Amino acid sequence: MTVTSARYISNSSSANQSDIRLSPKPPPRTWSSIEPPFKGYQAPPSDGYVQSSKNTAIVIDNGASLLRAGWSFDKSPRIAFPATVARYRDRKINRTVSYVGYNAYADATTRGQIRNAFEPGSSIVGNWDVMEGLLDYTFASLGVAAENGGVGRPIVMTEPVANLGYSRKTMNELLFECYYAPSVSFGIDSLFSYRFNKGRHGLVVSSSHTATHLIPVLDSKPMLSSATRLNWGGFHGADYLLKLLRLKYPTFPGKLTEYQMEDMIRNHCYISQDFDREMRSFLDWSGLEDRDHVIQYPFTEQVIIEKSEEELARIAERKREGGRRLQEQAAKMRLEKLVRKEQTLEYYKSLQEQLANQTKKEIKRLLDDDEFKDEAQLERTIQDLEKSIRKSRNKDVGGPENIEEVEPSYPLLEIADENLDEAGLKEKRHQRLMKSGYEARLRAKVEKELERARIAEEERLDDERREKDIDSWLEERRAARLTLLQRIKERDRLKADLGNRKSLASQIRMKTLANLASDQPGKKRRRGGDDDNFGANDDDWGVYRTVATGDHSDDEEEEDLGAGLKGVEAQLLKYDPSFNENNTLEAQSDWTQSLVHAFLRGPRPFDPESQQEAHQIHLNVERIRVPEVVFQPSIAGLDQAGIVEVAAGIINHGLAKEQDQISVLGDIFLTGGNTMFTGFDERLKRELRAVLPIEAPINLRKAKDQVLDAWRGAAQWAASAESKQRFVTREEFHEKGSEYLKEHNLGNATAI
Secondary structure (H helix, E strand, O other): OOOOOOOEOOOOOHHHHHHHHHOOOOOOOEEEOOOOOOOOOOOOOOOHHHHOOOOOOEEEEEOOOEEEEEEOOOOOOOEEEEOEEEEEEEOOOOEEEEEEHHHHHOOHHHHHOEEEOEOOOOOOEOOHHHHHHHHHHHHHHOOOOOHHHOOOOOEEEEEOOOOOHHHHHHHHHHHHHHOOOOEEEEEEHHHHHHHHOOOOOEEEEEEOOOOEEEEEEEOOEEOHHHOEEEOOOHHHHHHHHHHHHHHHOOOOOOOOOHHHHHHHHHHHOOOOOOHHHHHHHOOOOOOHHHHOEEEEOOOOOOOOOOOOHHHHHHHHHHHHHHHHHHHHHHHHHHHHHHHHHHHHHHHHHHHHHHHHHOOHHHHHHHHHHOOOOOHHHHHHHHHHHHHHHHHHHHHHHOOOOOOOOOOOOOHHHHOOHHHOOHHHHHHHHHHHHHHHHHHHHHHHHHHHHHHHHHHHHHHHHHHHHHHHOHHHHHHHHHHHHHHHHHHHHHHHHHHHHHHOOOOHHHHHHHHHHHOOOOOOOOOOOOOOOOOOOOOOOHHHHHHHHHHHHOOOOHHHHHOOHHHHHHHHHHHHHHHOOOOOHHHOHHHHOOOOOEHHHHHHHOOOOOOOOOHHHHOEEEEOOHHHHOHHHHOOHHHHOOOOOOHHHHHHHHHHHHOOOHHHHHHHHOOEEEEOHHHOOOOHHHHHHHHHHHHOOOOOOOOEEEOOOOOOHHHHHHHHHHHOHHHHHHOEEHHHHHHHOOOOOOOOOOOOOOOO
């Protein structure tokens, strides 16, 4: 794919920049695109249920990205898998089969049937059939084997901040009525992580897969009334990168998937400490080979067998020898043809001399034998042969091929028609036609001379105007160049639009074609209705001009815009001191000058014939643009404040007491996978310092494990004595209903 643009890198220090661009660079380091995350068979941990007791809780971190589960006495979750299920009817075995988690990526069939338990981009369960399949797989993998098909163990499950009452109600019904859970408790994942990291007063910043939450905590109690959500997480970042890359490479031959985008964000993106400055200089050629990360997708390269120098030399010699033989054969054939023409000419001349002393009857017989209608046709044939022989001889000896055309004579045009017989009248019509052709050639020759004279006069007047007022003349040349550039751009746009069947130009073209056979455009044609009289009017054929070229005329299409532009640029190069070689279209179309090429293909040339390069994605500005959305949501079209403004609003307006503000600022806690970007904590601390009072103390720290600490905190809480009174028992469920919730410091509240 060849890309050109009107926007290019500045040419300051052009010599130095040119050396950087053209200097040899090492081969790019490439990262392979990941395959579908299928892990194969994994033996389930089976000893947990045996080690557990009736008071041992099953801890489930019910995340929208990964579901993690284990026992409350475990240090880490025993199982973790995506919250997806693939269920379909297998015709070979005539059964409905289900694949859960990573198994859903086993092959193309299962990947095509994947369903997620959560609403896209949220932590709200939307598909309860899939959720039930996930829980079945979870309990089976943990080796749960209680009586009556139930789990027989308490369950601690995480849920999002301000979870919907209907979602919690349905989950309660599923756990109590389907799995016969003895007791259930829900909590917020980020608060579990904060408790596990021994937090007491602080601001919990949790940026996970589906959202970013900021929750102030005072004396281990979350102030949920001041909690704020930013609708941006890892899911939205992957979706945003996917849209950016599809827009960047609209004809990319590989398949771009969400799990590939998540891998690219995780391994290649980082938080810029000065986004605006780095964005302006990111595509500078100096150091671009290090900033530009190349993702290689699978490809099949066309195998070309390379030949040795000896083989290439032998092939070239065979080609030269073949060319010499062909030239000799052509010369021999031309000579033989010339000899035949001379023999034929001698025969016709002898025939012409023989006819001079014959009667009319004998003349007619002799002409009929050689298939001549009359003596005039014989004379024309002799003249044509003489002209052809002269031309062939001049060509063989290297003489001029253009022979001076002798003005022919047309004697019969002076004789009245009544004085001619039928043969004479026929010959007179032929001579009139020949005379018209000869006069047309003379007029064309005169017109060419006049055109050359007109062009010379225009050049003379243009030179005079330039000598009198060179400033005005230069302005005219610049305006003419801009006009030509615009026409070239419009021509290329129209050509591209005609290739896109959804474009306006293509739709107009197809509409024109559809209306060709109808005298009433816009109305449906009925079979056997109107007669097809297209072409009866000469104007009908003008439609083909519209179909072929759109709104442009044939004269406009015949103009060589490229040659005209080169002529104007040559004049500007000669007379305009501010216009140099770098300003020409040819120089700007050079890949070493194009900002678009640096954006699409990095600092190296692109070979469109190479399948390896065609299957490469270059991550450059996307590496800082995607994670920047948390700080500047507007660049992704999100109408919300950034994380810094949200945090400042909570501290300045959500906390009335100054002592509370100081306590919260003393422990800003980062958790969640979307806070793991390099430079996230430094950027957040620096920008918070800019919006908060100078004397305000700011202490910022990360969770020990920003991904797993939520589960570990839930397991630690479930094993503590503090949690025993916070479970909703099965009896309470039946007595008080599925919407009943026991509040605690790590969960949601029924009223805020």
